[in-house]
Amino acid sequence: MNLKTSVTLAQTDRYRFEIDFGEAIVPLGVDEPPPIGDGEGPAPEQLLAASVGYCLAASLFFALTKYRQDGGGIRASAECTVERNEAGRLRITAIDVELRLAADVATLHQAHLERALTQFENFCTVSESVKSGIPVKVSVSDCSGIPLNPA
Incomplete structure:
Protein backbone atom coordinates (compact mmCIF):
# COMPACT_ATOMS: atom_id res chain seq x y z
CA MET A 1 0.00 0.00 0.00
CA ASN A 2 1.37 3.38 -1.00
CA LEU A 3 0.08 6.39 0.87
CA LYS A 4 1.04 9.89 -0.10
CA THR A 5 0.37 12.99 1.91
CA SER A 6 1.17 16.53 0.92
CA VAL A 7 1.08 20.10 2.14
CA THR A 8 1.62 23.39 0.34
CA LEU A 9 3.72 26.20 1.80
CA ALA A 10 3.53 29.83 0.73
CA GLN A 11 5.82 32.58 1.96
CA THR A 12 3.91 35.45 3.56
CA ASP A 13 6.83 37.52 4.93
CA ARG A 14 10.58 37.03 5.45
CA TYR A 15 10.74 33.64 7.23
CA ARG A 16 6.99 33.32 7.69
CA PHE A 17 5.13 30.75 5.68
CA GLU A 18 1.58 29.50 5.66
CA ILE A 19 1.11 25.75 5.48
CA ASP A 20 -2.00 24.61 3.62
CA PHE A 21 -3.03 21.09 4.62
CA GLY A 22 -6.04 20.94 2.33
CA GLU A 23 -9.69 21.94 2.38
CA ALA A 24 -10.78 20.55 5.74
CA ILE A 25 -7.91 21.92 7.87
CA VAL A 26 -7.17 25.49 8.91
CA PRO A 27 -3.82 26.71 7.52
CA LEU A 28 -0.94 27.01 9.97
CA GLY A 29 1.50 29.92 10.06
CA VAL A 30 5.13 29.03 10.77
CA ASP A 31 8.15 31.24 11.44
CA GLU A 32 11.70 31.13 12.72
CA PRO A 33 12.33 32.45 16.22
CA PRO A 34 14.13 35.77 16.72
CA PRO A 35 16.65 37.00 15.74
CA ILE A 36 16.21 35.28 12.36
CA GLY A 37 12.42 35.50 12.21
CA ASP A 38 9.73 37.12 14.29
CA GLY A 39 8.60 33.99 16.16
CA GLU A 40 5.02 34.34 14.89
CA GLY A 41 4.48 30.62 14.59
CA PRO A 42 6.13 27.32 15.39
CA ALA A 43 9.63 26.70 14.04
Whole structure:
Protein backbone atom coordinates (compact mmCIF):
# COMPACT_ATOMS: atom_id res chain seq x y z
CA MET A 1 0.00 0.00 0.00
CA ASN A 2 1.37 3.38 -1.00
CA LEU A 3 0.08 6.39 0.87
CA LYS A 4 1.04 9.89 -0.10
CA THR A 5 0.37 12.99 1.91
CA SER A 6 1.17 16.53 0.92
CA VAL A 7 1.08 20.10 2.14
CA THR A 8 1.62 23.39 0.34
CA LEU A 9 3.72 26.20 1.80
CA ALA A 10 3.53 29.83 0.73
CA GLN A 11 5.82 32.58 1.96
CA THR A 12 3.91 35.45 3.56
CA ASP A 13 6.83 37.52 4.93
CA ARG A 14 10.58 37.03 5.45
CA TYR A 15 10.74 33.64 7.23
CA ARG A 16 6.99 33.32 7.69
CA PHE A 17 5.13 30.75 5.68
CA GLU A 18 1.58 29.50 5.66
CA ILE A 19 1.11 25.75 5.48
CA ASP A 20 -2.00 24.61 3.62
CA PHE A 21 -3.03 21.09 4.62
CA GLY A 22 -6.04 20.94 2.33
CA GLU A 23 -9.69 21.94 2.38
CA ALA A 24 -10.78 20.55 5.74
CA ILE A 25 -7.91 21.92 7.87
CA VAL A 26 -7.17 25.49 8.91
CA PRO A 27 -3.82 26.71 7.52
CA LEU A 28 -0.94 27.01 9.97
CA GLY A 29 1.50 29.92 10.06
CA VAL A 30 5.13 29.03 10.77
CA ASP A 31 8.15 31.24 11.44
CA GLU A 32 11.70 31.13 12.72
CA PRO A 33 12.33 32.45 16.22
CA PRO A 34 14.13 35.77 16.72
CA PRO A 35 16.65 37.00 15.74
CA ILE A 36 16.21 35.28 12.36
CA GLY A 37 12.42 35.50 12.21
CA ASP A 38 9.73 37.12 14.29
CA GLY A 39 8.60 33.99 16.16
CA GLU A 40 5.02 34.34 14.89
CA GLY A 41 4.48 30.62 14.59
CA PRO A 42 6.13 27.32 15.39
CA ALA A 43 9.63 26.70 14.04
CA PRO A 44 10.53 23.57 12.04
CA GLU A 45 12.11 21.92 15.08
CA GLN A 46 8.89 22.44 17.04
CA LEU A 47 6.82 20.97 14.21
CA LEU A 48 9.06 17.89 14.14
CA ALA A 49 8.83 17.51 17.93
CA ALA A 50 5.05 17.90 17.75
CA SER A 51 4.79 15.32 14.95
CA VAL A 52 6.88 12.76 16.81
CA GLY A 53 5.11 13.43 20.13
CA TYR A 54 1.64 13.28 18.61
CA CYS A 55 2.31 10.10 16.65
CA LEU A 56 3.68 8.34 19.74
CA ALA A 57 0.76 9.51 21.90
CA ALA A 58 -1.75 8.34 19.28
CA SER A 59 0.08 5.02 18.94
CA LEU A 60 0.02 4.54 22.72
CA PHE A 61 -3.70 5.30 22.76
CA PHE A 62 -4.24 2.76 19.96
CA ALA A 63 -2.26 0.09 21.78
CA LEU A 64 -4.01 0.73 25.10
CA THR A 65 -7.48 0.56 23.56
CA LYS A 66 -6.49 -2.58 21.65
CA TYR A 67 -6.04 -4.25 25.05
CA ARG A 68 -9.08 -2.48 26.57
CA GLN A 69 -6.99 -0.28 28.85
CA ASP A 70 -8.14 3.23 29.74
CA GLY A 71 -5.20 5.55 30.22
CA GLY A 72 -7.58 8.31 31.26
CA GLY A 73 -6.08 10.65 28.70
CA ILE A 74 -2.50 11.05 27.52
CA ARG A 75 -0.25 14.09 27.79
CA ALA A 76 2.88 14.26 25.70
CA SER A 77 5.89 16.53 25.75
CA ALA A 78 8.63 16.35 23.16
CA GLU A 79 11.98 18.11 23.09
CA CYS A 80 14.48 18.38 20.25
CA THR A 81 18.15 18.81 21.06
CA VAL A 82 19.79 21.07 18.47
CA GLU A 83 23.58 21.18 18.23
CA ARG A 84 26.18 22.22 15.70
CA ASN A 85 27.78 19.52 13.60
CA GLU A 86 31.43 19.37 12.47
CA ALA A 87 30.69 21.91 9.72
CA GLY A 88 29.12 24.31 12.22
CA ARG A 89 25.57 23.69 10.93
CA LEU A 90 22.68 23.31 13.34
CA ARG A 91 21.25 19.80 13.41
CA ILE A 92 18.71 17.95 15.52
CA THR A 93 20.75 15.37 17.41
CA ALA A 94 18.06 13.83 19.65
CA ILE A 95 14.36 13.90 20.42
CA ASP A 96 13.08 13.07 23.91
CA VAL A 97 9.40 12.28 24.33
CA GLU A 98 7.59 11.93 27.64
CA LEU A 99 4.13 10.39 27.64
CA ARG A 100 2.00 10.53 30.77
CA LEU A 101 -1.25 8.72 31.38
CA ALA A 102 -3.91 10.37 33.51
CA ALA A 103 -4.64 6.95 35.04
CA ASP A 104 -2.93 5.37 38.02
CA VAL A 105 -0.92 2.27 37.12
CA ALA A 106 -2.79 0.34 39.84
CA THR A 107 -6.07 0.74 37.92
CA LEU A 108 -4.71 -0.95 34.79
CA HIS A 109 -4.44 -4.65 33.98
CA GLN A 110 -0.69 -5.22 34.24
CA ALA A 111 -0.30 -7.93 31.59
CA HIS A 112 -2.35 -5.96 29.06
CA LEU A 113 -0.51 -2.75 29.91
CA GLU A 114 2.85 -4.47 29.39
CA ARG A 115 1.74 -5.81 26.01
CA ALA A 116 0.59 -2.33 24.93
CA LEU A 117 3.82 -0.72 26.12
CA THR A 118 6.01 -3.22 24.28
CA GLN A 119 4.16 -2.66 20.99
CA PHE A 120 3.03 0.95 20.72
CA GLU A 121 6.22 2.47 19.34
CA ASN A 122 6.13 0.08 16.39
CA PHE A 123 2.79 1.58 15.30
CA CYS A 124 4.21 5.13 15.13
CA THR A 125 4.97 5.94 11.51
CA VAL A 126 6.71 9.23 12.27
CA SER A 127 9.00 8.27 15.17
CA GLU A 128 9.99 4.98 13.59
CA SER A 129 10.91 6.86 10.40
CA VAL A 130 12.77 9.62 12.22
CA LYS A 131 14.75 7.07 14.26
CA SER A 132 16.70 6.10 11.15
CA GLY A 133 18.52 9.44 11.40
CA ILE A 134 17.81 10.89 14.86
CA PRO A 135 17.74 9.02 18.18
CA VAL A 136 14.27 9.17 19.76
CA LYS A 137 14.01 8.39 23.48
CA VAL A 138 10.52 7.61 24.81
CA SER A 139 9.39 7.40 28.41
CA VAL A 140 5.91 6.56 29.67
CA SER A 141 4.59 7.19 33.17
CA ASP A 142 1.31 7.12 35.04
CA CYS A 143 -0.45 10.07 36.69
CA SER A 144 1.93 9.92 39.68
CA GLY A 145 5.05 9.87 37.53
CA ILE A 146 5.68 6.15 38.06
CA PRO A 147 7.67 4.92 35.03
CA LEU A 148 5.80 2.35 32.96
CA ASN A 149 8.30 1.53 30.25
CA PRO A 150 9.18 -2.17 30.13
CA ALA A 151 12.69 -2.95 31.36
